[in-house]
Amino acid sequence: MPSLDCKKLLSGKFISRRNKEKLIESFFLINGVIVIVILAGIFILLVKNALPAFKEVNFAHFFTAPIWNPDAYEQPTYGILPMLASSLMVTLGSLVVAVPLGVGTAAYLSDVASPRVREIAKPAVEVLAGIPSVVVGFLGIVLLGPVLARLTGTYGGLTALNGSVLLAVMALPTIISLSEDALSAVPRSYEEASLALGASRWQTVIKVKIPAAASGILAACMLGMGRAIGETMTVLMATGNSAEFPRGFLGSVKTMTSTIAIELGEVAYYTTHFHMLFAVGLLLFLITFVINLVSDIVFHKHTQVQG
Amino acid sequence: MKIRYSRIVEFFGFMSLRVCMVVVGMILVVIFYDIITKGIGIVSWEFLTQPPADGMTKGGIFPAIVGTFFVTIITALLSVPLGMGCAIYLNEYARDNGLTRFIRMSIRNLSGVPSIVYGLFGVSLFVEMLHFGTSILAAGCTLGLMTLPLTITASEEALKTVPRSYREGALALGATKWQSIWSNVLPYAVPGMLTGTILGLSRAAGETAPILFTGAAFFLPDIPNSILSQFMALPYHLYIMSTQHHNITLVRPIAYGTALVLVVMIFAMNLAAVILRYHLRKKGISHGH
Numbered sequence: 001m002p003s004l005d006c007k008k009l010l011s012g013k014f015i016s017r018r019n020k021e022k023l024i025e026s027f028f029l030i031n032g033v034i035v036i037v038i039l040a041g042i043f044i045l046l047v048k049n050a051l052p053a054f055k056e057v058n059f060a061h062f063f064t065a066p067i068w069n070p071d072a073y074e075q076p077t078y079g080i081l082p083m084l085a086s087s088l089m090v091t092l093g094s095l096v097v098a099v100p101l102g103v104g105t106a107a108y109l110s111d112v113a114s115p116r117v118r119e120i121a122k123p124a125v126e127v128l129a130g131i132p133s134v135v136v137g138f139l140g141i142v143l144l145g146p147v148l149a150r151l152t153g154t155y156g157g158l159t160a161l162n163g164s165v166l167l168a169v170m171a172l173p174t175i176i177s178l179s180e181d182a183l184s185a186v187p188r189s190y191e192e193a194s195l196a197l198g199a200s201r202w203q204t205v206i207k208v209k210i211p212a213a214a215s216g217i218l219a220a221c222m223l224g225m226g227r228a229i230g231e232t233m234t235v236l237m238a239t240g241n242s243a244e245f246p247r248g249f250l251g252s253v254k255t256m257t258s259t260i261a262i263e264l265g266e267v268a269y270y271t272t273h274f275h276m277l278f279a280v281g282l283l284l285f286l287i288t289f290v291i292n293l294v295s296d297i298v299f300h301k302h303t304q305v306q307g
Numbered sequence: 308m309k310i311r312y313s314r315i316v317e318f319f320g321f322m323s324l325r326v327c328m329v330v331v332g333m334i335l336v337v338i339f340y341d342i343i344t345k346g347i348g349i350v351s352w353e354f355l356t357q358p359p360a361d362g363m364t365k366g367g368i369f370p371a372i373v374g375t376f377f378v379t380i381i382t383a384l385l386s387v388p389l390g391m392g393c394a395i396y397l398n399e400y401a402r403d404n405g406l407t408r409f410i411r412m413s414i415r416n417l418s419g420v421p422s423i424v425y426g427l428f429g430v431s432l433f434v435e436m437l438h439f440g441t442s443i444l445a446a447g448c449t450l451g452l453m454t455l456p457l458t459i460t461a462s463e464e465a466l467k468t469v470p471r472s473y474r475e476g477a478l479a480l481g482a483t484k485w486q487s488i489w490s491n492v493l494p495y496a497v498p499g500m501l502t503g504t505i506l507g508l509s510r511a512a513g514e515t516a517p518i519l520f521t522g523a524a525f526f527l528p529d530i531p532n533s534i535l536s537q538f539m540a541l542p543y544h545l546y547i548m549s550t551q552h553h554n555i556t557l558v559r560p561i562a563y564g565t566a567l568v569l570v571v572m573i574f575a576m577n578l579a580a581v582i583l584r585y586h587l588r589k590k591g592i593s594h595g596h
Contacts, residue, residue, distance in 0.1 A: 021484055032410050049431050135545065202321060230421025281427040284421055
């Protein structure tokens with residue numbers, strides 16, 4: 001370890017040492033700023049590639065036309081509504097499954113489970129998070145599809161319902177681990193006060209701990225929702241991809257992510273259709289951006305309350 | 308009477324929480340049981356070392372394994388240095404100011420960007436603007452940017468575990484800030500950084516959406532000979548074999564085998580990370596005392 005001595009100081013090396021430090025700090029600063037550049041870059045490139053689409057297609061048409069049919073023989077239509085409705089439908093469907101299941105599991109892990117069970121269960125949740133979405137989608141086709149087909153009488157079982165269940169599986173790890181963090185962060189004194197006042201353990205969990213962790217749990221569910229709405233492979237493989245306006249959970253749907261995944265491979269580059277797919281991507285980016293931002297604000301409110 | 312009623316509520320309440328946990332556990336068990344029992348029969352030495360044959364109805368998945376391996380290396384080359392650098396900035400240099408909060412907000416938002424949007428970004432930046440074409444390089448760079456938030460978060464966690472006193476000790480002896488980071492922080496943080504990084508890479512290795520249009524190919528009998536060639540990848544191969552092949556029921560066993568190999572590969576990477584952390588930590592402690 002080099003030591004600071006007077007000779008070096010006098011010979012001016014100290015200054016160069018300081019400059020070197022400045023240089024190193026700037027290097028890491030650039031490293032940090034790159035993250036902002038990447039986020040901005042994604043946004044700018046999406047906008048740049050999406051804008052040419054609106055030279056040919058009316059902006060209002062994009063948001064109000066009820067049909068997406070780029071290959072129409074006479075007049076192609078680019079209405080986002082069917083796929084937007086599909087995306088929202090499968091996402092909300094997945095939350096109906098994933099939120100109660102995820103929050104329930106989180107409450108179990110934080111308030112019921114013995115330390116030994118927790119030691120097994122927590123890595124298991126991480127393992128679930130590590131399963132690639134293409135594998136989950138594959139199981140949607142070969143495992144869940146036939147079961148749903150038998151139960152609901154739909155052919156093949158590739159429906160919005162199938163997609164919702166798979167998305168729930170994808171969103172569960174996020175919801176469980178973040179909700180559990182929020183529940184564990186509730187000060188012990190709250191729990192003790194509640195028990196001391198004669199509340200049962202169950203009343204304490206339901207009426208004290210979950211309300212105290214509510215904003216953290218809400219943030220967790222929103223992040224899970226962001227994950228679900230942006231998921232591609234599972235819905236692409238399991239929902240059947242019918243481009244019509246969604247009819248219900250037993251019908252086939254084509255989400256925004258699936259549309260991009262299917263059509264970008266078939267389209268000629270720099271056509272209106274190509275730019276339209278970037279417009280869909282841009283909208284998807286903005287939706288997830290807002291979801292993340294809101295969950296961020298909710299979460300910070302949560303930490304402030306804790307503090 | 309009232310007490311008994313609340314006891315019943317309590318019993319069923321906690322029971323329902325247990326049921327939630329059991330359901331989540333069952334999901335995991337069913338996934339693994341199905342893939343292992345139906346995939347194990349097809350996996351053999353030939354399956355792992357041969358290219359697909361007879362219109363992809365026979366043969367193995369060797370080019371897909373190699374392709375995924377190459378892409379993951381590119382991903383690591385981009386994501387690891389950048390991620391570690393950013394984490395060092397955030398944990399060691401950054402002050403609590405607007406810029407730092409903005410960087411943190413960007414990281415959280417980047418981690419929420421859908422993978423297919425990374426795919427679009429990869430097409431417009433790497434494939435088109437930088438003229439990488441559809442290639443290992445373009446796909447690897449796309450995945451590298453996608454895993455960046457994970458690498459940063461994991462690296463920062465690792466840096467946080469190094470006690471303040473280690474830094475202060477070096478600074479008190481007259482070391483500069485960088486010298487204290489280099490000699491007294493990084494040696495203890497690197498094991499944790501590597502672990503987090505490997506976990507991030509395992510996530511990247513299983514991704515399909517970002518590589519759909521940036522370089523993954525349906526079928527290539529040979530191993531790619533340059534980073535500018537297209538490649539086969541395990542997740543993409545599974546997608547093809549389960550939805551795009553002309554005879555899906557015939558190739559179902561191959562799809563199961565591919566799924567099994569993919570899942571095993573990812574968990575082998577995770578396991579390697581855990582073992583690595585264990586060993587390096589043991590070494591770190593004996594070195595530290």
